[in-house]
Amino acid sequence: MKLKDAEKKDAINAKIVDIVYEKGIAGVKMMDLACKVGVCPSTLYVYYKSKEDLILSIFTDLVSNHTEEFRSNLVLDIPFKLKLKKIWLQWLHFSVNNFKEMNFIQQVKQSPYMDKLPKEITEGKLQLSTDLIAEGKRQQLIKDVPNAVLFSLVESNLKQTTELILDKQLSLNEKDMDMMFTFLWDAIKR
Amino acid sequence: MKLKDAEKKDAINAKIVDIVYEKGIAGVKMMDLACKVGVCPSTLYVYYKSKEDLILSIFTDLVSNHTEEFRSNLVLDIPFKLKLKKIWLQWLHFSVNNFKEMNFIQQVKQSPYMDKLPKEITEGKLQLSTDLIAEGKRQQLIKDVPNAVLFSLVESNLKQTTELILDKQLSLNEKDMDMMFTFLWDAIKR
């Protein structure tokens, strides 16, 4: 008996991520996807029961991988600034190395497919745990402004740094990263 | 002879911006749009010759309004920090008041429609003129790092502030805005 081909499934997943990166979520066509994978459209239905299922399954997988990635480092017992930088760098590497996947997540989120999804999946907003920020505040190392604001400062600095790297304005070397982290630190430090 | 109804055209434009905000660019359906405007689908073709024409015309209009908005303030003869803040605030008000339109622009940009557009329209990247940054550097008020980096710092702070306001985490009052501008200034000041 012939079994499902895991590599083929991976290929489907990879190609759709590419297509969304190049043409946007509105540009996903089953036929086009099938061609790029090298199978005929009907074969896609062996692996996913519909286009919606295809997109939402992949979305869900990517989101859980993504949250998985950040459960570790959060409990290290090192000075706050260092810990922040470590996590910051980890996030950065991840999003630079997975920029197409991140883009896929972002685009599905603002598409009509999103409606059909149980909402708790929408990414457990813990990307950079609020705990970390609370820790910095407790030690009086960072400004005493609302958590949501600090959280968003970190997030937006990360997004910006990622964009600059993908844009080839910066690279992931120590000098550039020190600079970008300093921007963040200068902005949030007390 | 019956004339085209300018208000109807405006209604079309407004509704499509709403739809894109709610469902994403992939969620735009001529019939749905027509219903929301209160006409039948064929009437849309009186005002635009196709769906593509509809989307791209509106996109082009919005982009030119948007760039228009920022040709003024750039030449004021006041201290650098003050000027930066003034422009920063102007941009902020604009993007808070036109967030759906901004979203429309952003989404069309990452959609397949974009391919069909003469590229010079893509928004004359002068949002916050590089001249301004050059001025601050000349006066040795801001850090001596690549322009692209500084530019992106300003841009990303603006985006972040806008998001926080729309999220009701902040409002457009003096206290909150001073705080957010201080984040930016602390990050870029020498």
Place this chain on the structure above:
DNA sequence: TTTAAAAACGAATATTTATTCGTTTTTATT
């Protein structure tokens, strides 16, 4: 090596969505 179950195919069909077209209604102009 045979077998049987499922993958893969590709043509056919269904569905969704954009667009056209003949007719009716509206309204500026006379």
Place this chain on the structure above:
DNA sequence: AATAAAAACGAATAAATATTCGTTTTTAAA
């Protein structure tokens, strides 16, 4: 008021796209 030109309508058509189905091929297990 009468007219004529264009808007607006809505049903019909066209186009694009997703999905199904009957058949063939592959392959794990017997």
